[in-house]
Amino acid sequence: MTEPLLSVRDLEKHYPIRKGIFNRQVGAARAVDGISFDIAEGETLGLVGESGCGKSTAASSVIHLEEPTSGEVIFNGNGREGATRNSDGTHPNDVTKFDDDELMEFRRGAQMIFQDPSSSFDPRMSVGNAVGELLKVHGMNDRHRRRAIVEDLLERVGLSASDFDRYPHEFSGGQKQRIALARALVLNPDLIIADEPVSALDVSIQAEILSLINDLQEEFGLSLLFISHDMSVIRQVCDRVAVMYLGEIVEIGPVEEIFTNPQHPYTEALLSSIPTPDPRSKVGGIELKGTVPSPTNPPSGCRFHTRCHKVIQPEGVDIDQEDWRGLLNLRDNVAAGEVDVEQIRENLAAGGTEPTESAVREEIRHEFDIGETVDDPDLERTLSEAIEHLFEDDAERAGEVLADAIRTPCAETVPERTVHAPDHESACLRHGERVPAEPNPADD
Numbered sequence: 001m002t003e004p005l006l007s008v009r010d011l012e013k014h015y016p017i018r019k020g021i022f023n024r025q026v027g028a029a030r031a032v033d034g035i036s037f038d039i040a041e042g043e044t045l046g047l048v049g050e051s052g053c054g055k056s057t058a059a060s061s062v063i064h065l066e067e068p069t070s071g072e073v074i075f076n077g078n079g080r081e082g083a084t085r086n087s088d089g090t091h092p093n094d095v096t097k098f099d100d101d102e103l104m105e106f107r108r109g110a111q112m113i114f115q116d117p118s119s120s121f122d123p124r125m126s127v128g129n130a131v132g133e134l135l136k137v138h139g140m141n142d143r144h145r146r147r148a149i150v151e152d153l154l155e156r157v158g159l160s161a162s163d164f165d166r167y168p169h170e171f172s173g174g175q176k177q178r179i180a181l182a183r184a185l186v187l188n189p190d191l192i193i194a195d196e197p198v199s200a201l202d203v204s205i206q207a208e209i210l211s212l213i214n215d216l217q218e219e220f221g222l223s224l225l226f227i228s229h230d231m232s233v234i235r236q237v238c239d240r241v242a243v244m245y246l247g248e249i250v251e252i253g254p255v256e257e258i259f260t261n262p263q264h265p266y267t268e269a270l271l272s273s274i275p276t277p278d279p280r281s282k283v284g285g286i287e288l289k290g291t292v293p294s295p296t297n298p299p300s301g302c303r304f305h306t307r308c309h310k311v312i313q314p315e316g317v318d319i320d321q322e323d324w325r326g327l328l329n330l331r332d333n334v335a336a337g338e339v340d341v342e343q344i345r346e347n348l349a350a351g352g353t354e355p356t357e358s359a360v361r362e363e364i365r366h367e368f369d370i371g372e373t374v375d376d377p378d379l380e381r382t383l384s385e386a387i388e389h390l391f392e393d394d395a396e397r398a399g400e401v402l403a404d405a406i407r408t409p410c411a412e413t414v415p416e417r418t419v420h421a422p423d424h425e426s427a428c429l430r431h432g433e434r435v436p437a438e439p440n441p442a443d444d
């Protein structure tokens with residue numbers, strides 16, 4: 001196998017959190033927490049996940065706009081192929097160890113484009129000069145040559161050579177993103193990192209820019225790291241996709257494989273959010289509630305367990321999965337002091353329902369999607385007892401009762417990677433356990 005163009009290993013970016021007059025570090029936001037992936041020559045790898053998963057931090061750490069906390073980023077472009085590890089285990093092409101000159105050289109080979117094309121241009125500089133600026137920085141002093149190269153590039157991205165002397169405000173958002181692409185291509189890089197390059201654009205323009213990116217990739221033989229929160233965009237441009245959640249890659253594989261045979265519940269949830277014309281779609285109807293937790297204090301075990309629709313039930317428990325998710329949510333909300341019986345009473349009264357004890361109980365069950373009875377007498381008793389403590393205004397005791405009885409293995413064990421097919425891996429405890437596959441409702 002040929003060496004990948006880019007090889008990222010155990011990359012971490014932790015932002016220190018400081019407090020007090022001595023500005024002491026009291027913790028860290030683990031925005032990127034040990035990610036690994038390769039990108040082959042001419043390949044597009046998508047990096048997908050909700051806002052706050054660490055995608056942009058991963059991108060800026062790979063391209064060294066930010067200093068990573070640890071890990072390797074090995075880039076073999078710039079005619080440096082074939083370089084092998086030093087005897088001390090380090091790699092001569094590890095970008096994280098580059099000095100200023102090496103970084104300057106690296107930037108010829110790897111460029112980045114950003115989400116908002118409007119903020120990436122100096123309004124006082126003509127677009128031709130903006131695109132040609134990097135040629136000058138990298139030593140091309142011949143103005144006529146620079147102009148010829150830039151005019152040619154403007155045409156290749158679908159603009160015209162005569163646009164050279166115009167200014168950014170004269171262009172639409174989509175046109176500005178074309179100019180940003182021209183600027184990224186001007187040094188003939190091997191790799192482009194595109195961070196949400198179409199999400200600030202009108203939907204009608206997005207398809208044009210995606211198709212341009214596809215064309216340019218082929219024409220220039222580019223490798224791409226393509227970042228998006230939108231699975232449907234990923235499908236249009238990527239060969240492989242890495243799904244990121246709270247600083248980690250939870251699944252990685254070829255795009256078709258990920259779309260037709262997703263293995264991680266988070267991937268399923270992201271796919272489920274794509275509008276589909278097929279109502280029998282296998283992964284429809286999963287609602288991803290809440291937001292990504294803070295990376296300063298990520299959940300234990302599998303980081304996705306606090307939102308996962310397939311969160312595992314402990315040995316000996318076998319209840320409706322929605323009830324199980326609801327019980328866990330209730331437990332966490334009670335622990336966070338977020339279940340306010342008085343407030344529930346007031347809301348019921350405001351809605352015209354008499355706030356009796358049984359109405360409040362029903363409302364709590366409804367709020368947490370817990371059915372009329374939980375199909376496990378012990379858990380039903382626990383639930384009843386916990387609500388009783390809430391009525392007695394003893395949320396602490398309610399929290400203890402729930403915490404003692406409602407536990408998931410997903411909070412206790414960090415899942416290992418499972419290989420599902422060549423080049424397709426995910427990290428979910430269910431695979432380690434060999435839980436039997438669920439029947440597909442579409443097969444009925």
Ligand SMILES: Nc1ncnc2c1ncn2[C@@H]1O[C@H](COP(=O)(O)OP(=O)(O)OP(=O)(O)O)[C@@H](O)[C@H]1O
Nearest residue numbers: 015029031050051052053054055056057058294295
């Ligand atoms: N300089 C910083 N200091 C502390 N925390 C940070 C810093 N930059 C980012 N973070 C945190 O790191 C996490 C990941 O942020 P990042 O922007 O990389 O996510 P993202 O997936 O790209 O989301 P978005 O699409 O919204 O940009 C977030 O919780 C964010 O608050």
